[in-house]
Amino acid sequence: RPQSEKRRKNMKLEEVSQVSIGILTSREVTEIGENEYKLFNLKNYDNQEEYEDVKTLKNFDDKLTRKGDLLIRLVYPNRIIYIDGDMENLLVPSQMCIIRVDPKKVDSQYLKWYLESESGKERILENITGSSIQKISVSDLRKLEVPIIALEKQKGITDLVNLWNKQKQISEEIIRQKEVLYNTYINEIIERGMIMAVSREMWVEDWLGKDNKLGCDIWRKKYQHEGETFLEWLDRVSNGNEELKKDILDKKFLFGGRILSNRGLQKQGRKVTYSNCYVIEPPKDNLESIFDTAKKLARTFSYGGGCGIDISQLAPRGAVINNAAKETTGAVSFMDLYNLTTSLIGQNGRRGALMISLGCNHPDLEEFIDIKTDLNKITKANISIRVTDEFMRAVVLGEYYDLTFVREETGEEIVKTVFAPTVFKKLCANNWNYGEPGMLYWDNIEKWNLLADDSEFKFAGVNPCAEEPLPAGGSCLLGAINLSAFVKNGKFDFDDFAETVARAVKALNEVLDEGLELHPLFEQRESVADWRQIGLGIFGLADMLIKMGMEYGSADSIVLCDRIGFVMADTAIGASAYLARDKKPYNKFKPEALDKNLYFIENTREETKRAVKRFGLRNSQLLTIAPTGSISTMLGVSGGIEPIFDTSYTRKTESLHGKDQYYEVYTPIVKAYLDSNAVIYN
Secondary structure: OOOOOHHHHHHHHHHOOOEEEEEEEEEEEEEOOOOOOOOEEHHHOOOOOOOOEEEEOOOOOOOOOOOEEEEEEOOOEEEEEOOOOOOOOOOOOOEEEEEEEOOOOOOOHHHHHHHHHHHHHHHHHHHHHOOOOOOOOOOHHHHHOOOOOHHHHHHHHHHHHHOOOOOOEEEOOOOOOOOOOOOOOOOOOOOOOOOOEEOOOHHHHHHHHOOOOOHHHHHHHOOOOOOOOHHHHHHHOOOOOOOHHHHHOOEEEEEEEHHHHHHHHHHHOOOOOOOOOOEEEOOOOHHHHHHHHHHHHHHHHOOOOEEEEEOOOOOOOOOOOOOOOEEEOHHHHHHHHHHHHHHHEEOOEEEEEEEEEEEOOOOHHHHHHHHOOOOOOOOOOOOEEOOOOOHHHHHHHOOOEEEEEEEEOOOOOEEEEHHHHHHHHEEEEEHHOOOOOOEEHHHHHHHOOOOOOOOOOOOOOOOOOOEEEOOOOEEEEEEEEHHHHHHHOOOEEEHHHHHHHHHHHHHHHHHHHHOOOOOHHHHHHHHHHHHHHHHHEEOHHHHHHHHHHOOOOHHHHHHHHHHHHHHHHHHHHHHHHHHHHHHHOOOOHHHHOOOOOHHHHHOOOHHHHHHHHHHHHHHHHOOOOOOOHHHHHHHOOOOOOOOOOOOEEEEOOOOOOOOOOEEEEEOHHHHHHHHHHHOOOO
């Protein structure tokens, strides 16, 4: 029972040595208001003695106590100490908060706020006395003016440390095996004028950084589901893959946004997809097909997917048609329909994403190039032009170029001749002034991939960010590796990188299998089953170069990136081959299609070539370099292969808060450099 104030002040450490250590199996409130905790007694683990009942007037909220939690009860004062055992690295000092409290200013409500939210922690810190200490040593304990219970000296603490990693099934719940994480002492939680050390569940702020407000907002608005904790999100997204969980925590690898947001939600009856990328079958030159395409877009958007469509098969403006209009308004006019469809279908924390492309030989090319000079038109889609070698030769040689279209229905041929350099200059000027249209070097796209020599395969378009060419109905799962995480002592760790690539390929294939039936359309489910595309990419390249002291775009950086690219391609292809060994190759795999494939030949070692020849490939497409806008911003590293273009910038977002909100963003590696060199910045 609580001792007198005088007795407490004069108490010696040796007199406060008895502890009860156990794993919580149940909790209930008695009739007189006491809280009764039933513990599995760890000290008697080997004797198989099961339960110990502990009663206390101290009310710990349900959020603080769950089955499997490690609890410590001190004989004096009569308090239960809560230590969460869910996280492998929970007791690392950086994830502890040790503060000295004034009992006149801090009550139990503050403790609850502290454990639940950032604002609660701030309110405590505003009212504490003394200083905040991140790590306490034995010498620190001796210096403190108030009594401290040094648990490492107490009877039974050795048992606790040794038993920390033991496994026991209690009330149908398995306590996971743990490593000994803190072999010196277990941090103390003692209230009423003593030291209070709260060991708590990991928060997203611990992962992303408490000063990374934009990153934390991105996680909460885009990826967190209905108030789940960070650890619950991590479990959901990793689906029990412990290697994957560690790669995410180490910021080495991260899935694309749809997986981070949607994985596992189908178990709750949600209609969602894991794919960021889809390409819809290009609309044919008739109203039924044009509006069917809008329907397919709407359905795919409703599941959270982004789409690409190519409108090159639609007749140009002025073509003769056999209906009341007599002539068509042209391919570009139907972009309004697809833009409207995109704007109408909302998605959690993001708008629908659409790419519309057009061939460079289409008679409506110039109208297409100028469409976005009107800032009120086509505001919900990206646009790109499929540029061929033939067109670029005409540009370089200063020649005229024929834009040609033949209507199958009427046989009408429409030809428009343009001066190629003038058209190209307009394209470049609009891209400079408005950011669009983009350019797709279509001949290179078609010949530089693992399917270039497969006569059955044909790309139909690209996804909204244009990094992923896909067939009609095609879909792609995205994930990216953070290159900056592999710089150690100024050198790039290729071995660690290759191992991470192999794990990422495996993880993306697990998601592909899990999500095979979740695609919105039958043609998408069929295409994914046949071709099994995944899109593993990179981000953090600029951060990597800064850490290695290399200038972006320098000769040394190009050599390094080429080597990284080869290792990534070779490792991914090899990992896919061994997955094909364990499962089977993708349905449409043709070994002969790789015999003379230049991409395959130039990007694999002989060992990898032998594995593919023997086992086949699990995936027809493996790599893509996406912009990684949200996930790179969330982690605070450079996106995709982009350079860092300024020391800071103002980012406007509408999707996170439903209104325009502005963030002043400093790339952490730049800010760290400025701070360390005492550079003054606004």
